[in-house]
Amino acid sequence: MDAIVIRNVVKNFRKSTIRREYTTLKSELVRWLMGKRDRTPKTSIEALRGIDLVIPRGKTVGVIGRNGSGKSTLLKLMTGIYSPTSGTIDINGRISALLDLGAGFHPDFSGRENILINGIILGMSRAEIRARMDEIIAFSELGDFVDEPVRTYSSGMYMRLAFSVATHVDPDILIVDEILAVGDEHFGKKSMGKMTEFKKAGKTIVLVTHDLGTIERWCDLAAWIDAGRIRRVGPPGEVVAEYRRAVALAQQQSRVMVPAALAADGGALPSVELAPVPVPVPTPEPLLKLTEVSLRGRDGAALTQLDTEEGLALHVGFTARQPLEDVDFAVTLKRVDGTVAYQTSTAAERLSLPQPLGLQGTLVLHIDRIGLTSGEYTFDVSARGPGGEEYDTRREECRFKVSSAIADSGVARPPHRWRVESEGMARLDLLPRRVGS
Incomplete structure (x- = not known):
């Protein structure tokens, strides 16, 4: 069974329009008494236009596309923040998400209280959350700040807490929207290590990022969204290469890159004339x-x-x-x-x-x-x-x-010994002692 199945999903947002004229209370009252209603047409923005996408269970899928193409809207549909205007979305498994920075946190509650609230929202019992509380706090590296209101947190602290909660509630599906770009190098490596654990454990990961190198190196599949539609789904290297060529062609044509939903022509990137693709042949066994x-x-x-x-x-x-x-x-x-x-x-x-x-x-x-x-x-x-x-x-x-029974740090423990040389006493060689010896 696939983790996420999206069929013909359309998402529209109502577009607000304001009359370009000044009014007074008196003029509005006269308009109402004379039965003159606002004739401004009701319009909408079509952010997603018939999306069909299947996320296989246990795979890491990267979603790429320029700003305004509909990537974040798609993730919010997956997590249930938005409901589709039409179409269906089937989710198979517990889902956890890292979307907007600090989303789901109450600014006046402490980090500890927000951990409890978010865990309950994600379907855990109070006992389960309390059992994992120390582990979540330790991973977030917040220290004493965990008992301070989250409105006092920096963006990096927000991100560390959000990532710790999302990855320690034992989700089947993890949704990540560019949030890891906020953290420092140390926590970035730590986060990638945790996500690598997820991959090896057979979890499903959906990742939106503008870092095309990460998509190529780390993902099993890539999906390119352009102008609210799925342009291509396939091997990351091939999808990224086609996306780069389309962007380069648009730059050569001096094409304005406006959000897809607001452009008259849908804002789609120009079609790319790809080199002829040979008929696929079975990959030979390596020597x-x-x-x-x-x-x-x-x-x-x-x-x-x-x-x-x-x-x-x-x-x-x-x-x-x-x-x-x-x-x-x-x-x-x-x-x-x-x-x-x-x-x-x-x-x-x-x-x-x-x-x-x-x-x-x-x-x-x-x-x-x-x-x-x-x-x-x-x-x-x-x-x-x-x-x-x-x-x-x-x-x-x-x-x-x-x-190791010795609390040293780094990576390697080269063979070594210590020597004490002091005036008036014999030279003394020392070796590290193991605990209990």
Whole structure:
């Protein structure tokens, strides 16, 4: 079952008109007594014009389009803030949204009180909200400000609280409208890490943003809205490329980019003459395919957690369609927020792999001591040819947790020791002691 199904949705807004003349109480009374009514025609703005869109369950869908094309109106229809003028919208699952900054917050209530109110609105019980209250406050990093009225918050604090509430109420569908652009770099990375968790957990995400790079890198599908209509839905790279070409063509034609609903011609971007597209053919199997990426401990058992002083073995299985030479296997160890902790490859370390490589096998990277600070980490693994062409890539595999009894920070814990040298006493070497030793 799809997460969101939108069929032939139209949304109109009534356009207010004011007579361009000065009036007095006396003149208005005379008009009323003489039966002269306001003949100003009632007009409306058509913001969305027959939208058909299906959001598959468990997919991340990016929505793009210029200002005034109807993107935010579409999201507000999905969340139930607006009702469609005609057409149907079916939502399958609990939905949580990050729309206008501070939307849904009462300015005179504290952050803590607004968490409770928003949780109830999103369908949680008071007991559920109280059970997650500390986690929401900790993620928002508001500290003592959580008990202050939200009208005293900065835009960044508003955003942190809104994101924390929206992502900790266990929604099936998360709707985000450009709000993450408000935060600082630290919280931006933290937010993307949380949304990556949502993706891996099979949640559905609908994201509106003008950052086309994010759409290409992060989304499974892209939908382009133009002049209140769906122009195209498809792979993010293809949709973004066509959108960029249409915008460039409009700029060449010196075309005024007015909101779609207010333009006489609908404000649509000009049609783009795309290069002839070849008839699609099945994508051939890569010359080499990664069949397994797994993590094991020193005892050979599957590994999901270890101490900073312990080691691990990364197993990378592969199959090849033909004997290959000069294959380069690259490994990147990352923290879940995207910070690279370590990166290497067989070519960088000048390893002498069998030439040619067998048709199937397993490459094992042994790390005797992981040496990382506390946190959660993943591996990216790729296989490349001698010219740098990519055979296959596996990203964010083997998520594991590192724990440490020492409260240091950073990414890596290099082997080290301390030395005390003092006049009148022998030199003393010190090693960090583990808790309980």
